[in-house]
């Protein structure tokens with residue numbers, strides 16, 4: 103089919119140990135899904151899950167073992183890191199029950215929900231959408247996806263972020279308020295999930311600012327770690 107200009111290339115993420123890549127459809131994110139982070143953001147710690155999105159081409163794919171450059175975004179002076187477990191959907195569906203959720207998961211990856219916190223806070227105060235704070239270019243660094251069968255212990259894996267070698271965030275996936283299966287149940291009631299969807303499941307406490315020149319090292323036990331250099 104002829105187009106009036108060349109369509110955008112398919113966004114994709116590497117798959118650990120395979121030459122085929124994972125083609126990205128949408129990026130969903132869960133807000134405030136660890137109690138201690140909800141408290142540090144001024145929440146109660148317990149509330150129904152809520153969702154926001156980033157554009158698929160916000161993905162900044164980190165190839166295994168390679169530090170990827172993230173340009174410091176425009177308009178902010180308070181760029182925050184949020185280390186998160188990312189769920190990669192392999193089989194779509196709507197109204198997926200938590201008990202059936204595992205069969206829809208292709209794999210897992212380490213991701214960073216990078217946030218222009220000053221802009222997000224300003225929008226929150228005004229009751230306006232968060233898009234400018236969350237959905238900017240390169241705002242979704244993500245490492246290679248590990249197929250689910252290779253990480254049976256993911257539900258209680260350690261999650262860890264260092265900046266310039268210093269600990270910033272350290273928790274366990276077991277502390278998710280809404281676990282992966284429950285998140286898929288709730289998310290798929292609101293949107294029909296498609297193969298290629300990514301779900302950023304929320305960040306533990308310890309979010310904070312990074313500046314140009316910082317190196318972020320994110321890891322979750324059993325998954326490919328990521329290194330991001332802010333430029």
Ligand code: MN
Pocket residue numbers: 131132133184186215302304305
């Ligand atoms: Mn987040």
